[in-house]
Amino acid sequence: MNNELPVSGIQVIDRAVALLDALAREPGPASLKVLSAETGLHPSTAFRILAALSEHDLVGRDGANLYRLGPHLLRLAGRVSVALDLREAARPVMEWLRDQVGESVNLTVREGDQVVYVERAIPNRMMRVEQVIGSRAPLHVTAVGKLMLGEAGKEAIQDYARRCGLPAYTANTRGTERSLLLDIDASMARGYALDDEEAELGVGCIGVLVRDTGGAAVAGLSVSAPMERRRPEWVPLVEEAGRRISERLGYKSSQG
Amino acid sequence: MNNELPVSGIQVIDRAVALLDALAREPGPASLKVLSAETGLHPSTAFRILAALSEHDLVGRDGANLYRLGPHLLRLAGRVSVALDLREAARPVMEWLRDQVGESVNLTVREGDQVVYVERAIPNRMMRVEQVIGSRAPLHVTAVGKLMLGEAGKEAIQDYARRCGLPAYTANTRGTERSLLLDIDASMARGYALDDEEAELGVGCIGVLVRDTGGAAVAGLSVSAPMERRRPEWVPLVEEAGRRISERLGYKSSQG
DNA sequence: ATAATGCGTTTCATAATGCGGAATAATGTA
DNA sequence: TACATTATTCCGCATTATGAAACGCATTAT
Numbered sequence: 001m002n003n004e005l006p007v008s009g010i011q012v013i014d015r016a017v018a019l020l021d022a023l024a025r026e027p028g029p030a031s032l033k034v035l036s037a038e039t040g041l042h043p044s045t046a047f048r049i050l051a052a053l054s055e056h057d058l059v060g061r062d063g064a065n066l067y068r069l070g071p072h073l074l075r076l077a078g079r080v081s082v083a084l085d086l087r088e089a090a091r092p093v094m095e096w097l098r099d100q101v102g103e104s105v106n107l108t109v110r111e112g113d114q115v116v117y118v119e120r121a122i123p124n125r126m127m128r129v130e131q132v133i134g135s136r137a138p139l140h141v142t143a144v145g146k147l148m149l150g151e152a153g154k155e156a157i158q159d160y161a162r163r164c165g166l167p168a169y170t171a172n173t174r175g176t177e178r179s180l181l182l183d184i185d186a187s188m189a190r191g192y193a194l195d196d197e198e199a200e201l202g203v204g205c206i207g208v209l210v211r212d213t214g215g216a217a218v219a220g221l222s223v224s225a226p227m228e229r230r231r232p233e234w235v236p237l238v239e240e241a242g243r244r245i246s247e248r249l250g251y252k253s254s255q256g
Numbered sequence: 257m258n259n260e261l262p263v264s265g266i267q268v269i270d271r272a273v274a275l276l277d278a279l280a281r282e283p284g285p286a287s288l289k290v291l292s293a294e295t296g297l298h299p300s301t302a303f304r305i306l307a308a309l310s311e312h313d314l315v316g317r318d319g320a321n322l323y324r325l326g327p328h329l330l331r332l333a334g335r336v337s338v339a340l341d342l343r344e345a346a347r348p349v350m351e352w353l354r355d356q357v358g359e360s361v362n363l364t365v366r367e368g369d370q371v372v373y374v375e376r377a378i379p380n381r382m383m384r385v386e387q388v389i390g391s392r393a394p395l396h397v398t399a400v401g402k403l404m405l406g407e408a409g410k411e412a413i414q415d416y417a418r419r420c421g422l423p424a425y426t427a428n429t430r431g432t433e434r435s436l437l438l439d440i441d442a443s444m445a446r447g448y449a450l451d452d453e454e455a456e457l458g459v460g461c462i463g464v465l466v467r468d469t470g471g472a473a474v475a476g477l478s479v480s481a482p483m484e485r486r487r488p489e490w491v492p493l494v495e496e497a498g499r500r501i502s503e504r505l506g507y508k509s510s511q512g
Numbered sequence: 513a514t515a516a517t518g519c520g521t522t523t524c525a526t527a528a529t530g531c532g533g534a535a536t537a538a539t540g541t542a
Numbered sequence: 543t544a545c546a547t548t549a550t551t552c553c554g555c556a557t558t559a560t561g562a563a564a565c566g567c568a569t570t571a572t
Contacts, residue, residue, distance in 0.1 A: 008308035011558070012268045012530070017312045024335040032549060042532050047550065049530095052264035056273045060367065065539080065549065069336045071372040075390025077333030079280040080325045092351070111316065116327040134331025267529070268559070288520060298561050303521065305559095321520065516571070522564085529558065538549065 015041055016049050020069065023059060029066035080118075086219055087119045089248040090210070094121040094221070097241040101234050103225035104129045105241075107210075110148045113164055114138055115220065129203050129224035140180055141169050141199040143192075143207030144220025149180075150188040151209065151217045157181060172197045192235055197227055204230040208242035213250035221245060271297055272305050276325065279315060285322035336374075342475055343375045345504040346466070350377040350477070353497040357490050359481035360385045361497075363466075364400050367392070369420055371401045371476065385459050385480035396436055397425050397455040399448075399463030400476025405436075406444040407465065407473045413437060428453045448491055453483055460486040464498035469506035477501060 022038040036046035053059040057072035094105045098121040108115040114136040139145030149157045161177040174180040187193035195205035207222035221242045278294040292302035309315040313328035350361045354377040364371040370392040395401030405413045417433040430436040443449035451461035463478035477498045
């Protein structure tokens with residue numbers, strides 16, 4: 001009863017994904033009634049698809065009449081390739097960094113023209129910045145996204161700017177190719193990037209790149225905090241954490 | 257070209273899951289050729305389904321011709337309800353326990369007649385016991401599974417025994433209702449359970465239950481180690497870890 | 513250079529597949 | 543107990559996914 005779903009060419013798959021997404025949106029288990037209403041599917045259709053998904057453990061059942069997401073999703077998610085070694089390597093370092101700064105730490109990878117959040121460590125505070133694992137953001141409004149663009153070279157940045165049009169998320173978003181290029185240049189030169197309320201008002205980030213054995217930038221690490229709590233002295237800590245994760249991935253950072 | 261797939265009543269979903277599983281089996285990205293061969297699907301069919309899954313980010317693409325599991329799986333897995341708060345609460349304690357004993361620590365929940373591994377902490381050693389997140393094992397061959405049976409009561413154990421027939425995984429598996437009942441009785445009485453090479457030769461476990469606010473056993477926590485390295489003095493550590501996780505879930509353990 | 517091979521992708525006629533209305537069963541409620 | 547609501551099964555129909563074949567595009571072999 002809300003958003004229009006992407007159409008993939010296979011109806012059943014669109015519908016199955018719609019049901020999985022509806023289940024993900026629910027706080028707890030959900031009934032067939034709710035799910036068919038939520039997705040706009042005929043109850044009998046929703047039932048049949050849910051039964052099929054149950055058969056594969058993509059959904060599970062509580063009691064007789066309640067559906068929830070199933071454990072097979074955990075197995076599949078554990079094999080999301082790009083994030084496998086990376087997440088394992090990053091997690092303890094991310095927790096260290098979170099404890100150092102007391103703010104949310106995120107790990108992202110590039111996926112086309114966006115970054116995807118693949119791992120996080122959140123502090124135990126009332127007010128904190130919280131990203132959903134698997135969610136996305138455009139490259140030009142995030143600290144690590146800007147570094148990833150910088151890594152790809154000036155032409156790639158221009159391509160990106162034309163392709164996406166640099167939509168503004170706040171008044172601070174780098175909305176012109178020129179301002180974006182300047183920002184990226186400065187960020188690449190000093191080795192870390194900032195996001196000064198460019199994605200969301202009140203939120204500031206400090207980000208660095210994470211590299212693997214071959215020196216390729218495979219991920220981004222960032223601290224996200226309410227703007228008024230962000231401190232410049234975190235920069236070396238974020239850099240240190242990025243270096244540690246890169247080392248765990250086999251990157252030799254010893255270049256003068 | 258291998259296992260027979262469960263048939264769910266919806267062909268496309270069976271096939272889509274087969275493709276996802278095939279991708280999960282691959283160490284890295286896989287080509288259409290490989291995937292269609294692996295699943296026995298016509299290349300054109302596999303292509304169409306993979307394209308549909310891509311549209312929903314359930315699969316992603318590397319370069320032009322390589323498929324891999326997609327980031328939307330991370331988002332969905334993050335919402336697998338039973339494991340949400342639980343995993344978050346358990347993770348730091350699991351890491352503490354892993355560092356104490358230097359062996360693999362697993363968190364499991366009951367799912368029908370099996371336990372499902374939902375979280376783990378593995379030590380940095382050459383030889384270690386390693387469970388795949390999302391994989392399953394029958395209740396009667398695992399330490400925590402036996403506790404979960406005990407929690408359900410004698411009748412439930414007998415039902416289970418008749419339903420599943422207590423298949424033997426090793427010579428040590430409790431293969432009779434009598435031996436299983438005795439073991440479970442003893443385990444419940446002392447508050448922890450052992451698995452003495454009952455699931456796999458050479459592997460021993462120590463397990464305890466994790467409880468939530470209401471006192472319900474929502475999960476199991478266990479240490480799995482090569483049999484010759486397992487130490488009885490770990491028992492209080494495992495109990496301590498179980499208690500800490502339960503406390504983080506709101507359970508008041510102050511009884512007796 | 514040129515042909516040949518081996519992929520990935522698109523097209524399209526066909527029938528098998530999933531669809532949804534309606535009937536039935538199960539569950540919850542007054 | 544009767545009623546209302548929800549879950550599940552059934553089944554004829556048309557939509558849907560199917561897979562053979564053709565096409566495009568590299569890369570490799572000749």
